[in-house]
Amino acid sequence: MPDQVEQPPAIEASYKARAVEGFLDLHFYRKVGYRLALIFSHLGMSPAQVTCCGAALGIAAGHFYYYRDLRLNLLGMGLHVLSNAFDNADGQLARLTNKGSRTGRALDGLADHLVFLSIYVHLCLRHTAAGGSSLVWLLALAAGLSHSVQSAVADYLRNGWLYFAEATARAELDSAQALQADFDRLTWRGAPRRKFLLRLYLNYTREQEWLVPCLTRLKEAARHHARTGLSHEYRQASAPLIRWVNLLATNPRMLVLFALLFIGQPVWYFVVELTIFNILLALFLHRQDRICRDLLAEFGAQARV
DSSP: OOOOOSSOOOGGGGOSOGGGSOHHIIIIIHHHHHHHHHHHHHHTOOHHHHHHHHHHHHHHHHHHTSSSOHHHHHHHHHHHHHHHHHHHHHHHHHHHTTOOOHHHHHHHHHHHHHHHHHHHHHHHHHHHHTTOOTTHHHHHHHHHHHHHHHHHHHHHHHHHHHHHTSOOTTOOOOOHHHHHHHHHHSOTTTOHHHHHHHHHHHHHHHHHHHHOHHHHHHHHHHHHSOOTTHHHHHHHHHHHHHHHHGGGSHHHHHHHHHHHHHTTOTTHHHHHIIIIIHHHHHHHHHHHHHHHHHHHHHHHHHHHO
């Protein structure tokens, strides 16, 4: 029998942690997602099924961005918002029913990429159908790669906060080495779906460790040399940063895209991705590197005592 939430817990039980939730998440998406999660639990749906439904809504939203008709664009925006609500609900359902898994996180990431792939492709088709340059495809490719990197870094920094500052089991700060061992134990014949999703998650984790190596080193140092006060020190140093990291999350992107659709210039979304969001990425990486270096220096000083 599918797991269900028999007595609805407080909504906070479905959060990762308030500190890593964005403003719109806390005041809108998490509330809607919580209600949806309770409904899906009652219906016996799994988090993976919710993820797939949300992806279908997001992919459909991308199609409605193709048209130069604001009414159809508004329909796409509505589907996009609903897709994002489902994207919140799948994780909330997983936490409420204790059904979270690495393959679930991999499927969630794949769904997010498919949604934005649909959006990018339809925006390019919209531009070229109106006589625009085909070079927009190169612009979209560069923006898409930037988007992928930005999302990976933001996710890693949020999980770094959960791991060090919150010391919670909900931190998804997996190591590529451990994932590789799990991946090698699976066979394509015995568990093809799990192995495929774990391959995606392994690649994603390797990307994160390569992009933010200082956080990986800090995790290794903390694992081998326990140090009292690390959680407090990390919280103090990272609190100003973590409040801004969500600027690289989905909600700000959606707001920018919606604004550009309203004025009929959605192709400029790619430019915003390549400029403003990449500038924010560089600033966040620089600040995180300084934080980790300072904390690692404290580990070195302790080791010499």
